[in-house]
Amino acid sequence: MQINWLSFTPIPSLVGGMILGLAAALYVLLHGRILGISGIVAGLLHPQKDDFAWRFTLILGLVTAPFLAAFFGIFPIIAIDSSWLAIAIAGLLVGFGSHYGSGCTSGHGICGLSRLSPRSLAATLAFMGAGFATVFVTHHLIGG
Numbered sequence: 001m002q003i004n005w006l007s008f009t010p011i012p013s014l015v016g017g018m019i020l021g022l023a024a025a026l027y028v029l030l031h032g033r034i035l036g037i038s039g040i041v042a043g044l045l046h047p048q049k050d051d052f053a054w055r056f057t058l059i060l061g062l063v064t065a066p067f068l069a070a071f072f073g074i075f076p077i078i079a080i081d082s083s084w085l086a087i088a089i090a091g092l093l094v095g096f097g098s099h100y101g102s103g104c105t106s107g108h109g110i111c112g113l114s115r116l117s118p119r120s121l122a123a124t125l126a127f128m129g130a131g132f133a134t135v136f137v138t139h140h141l142i143g144g
Contacts, residue, residue, distance in 0.1 A: 036107020
């Protein structure tokens with residue numbers, strides 16, 4: 001196994017993680033809500049009274065942020081080597097896993113672990129382990 005040193009970006013990755021952590025902490029402190037995206041999107045599908053506007057604007061911000069970044073010229077070049085079918089299947093599996101696990105990676109891994117939730121620890125260990133196993137199998141056993 002070799003590290004692609006051109007793709008090794010510890011400082012930007014650390015800064016990005018710190019921004020995510022700060023956003024999650026500020027969101028719970030200022031709004032009393034957990035910044036788990038799957039729960040926010042699920043609430044959009046079945047909105048409660050006075051619940052739609054904040055959920056919609058948060059998701060709108062997530063969707064429009066890459067376009068705003070591209071406008072300012074800081075959009076990275078993205079190369080996708082998978083087929084659209086594989087991407088669609090992966091998306092469905094992630095959606096199923098988020099529903100089955102009662103939360104997504106952001107909800108459990110960032111927000112749940114920061115609250116010392118045992119359920120979030122178990123979920124994070126499960127999806128990280130599954131991710132490691134998937135990469136190992138696809139890259140080392142079946143040669144993907």
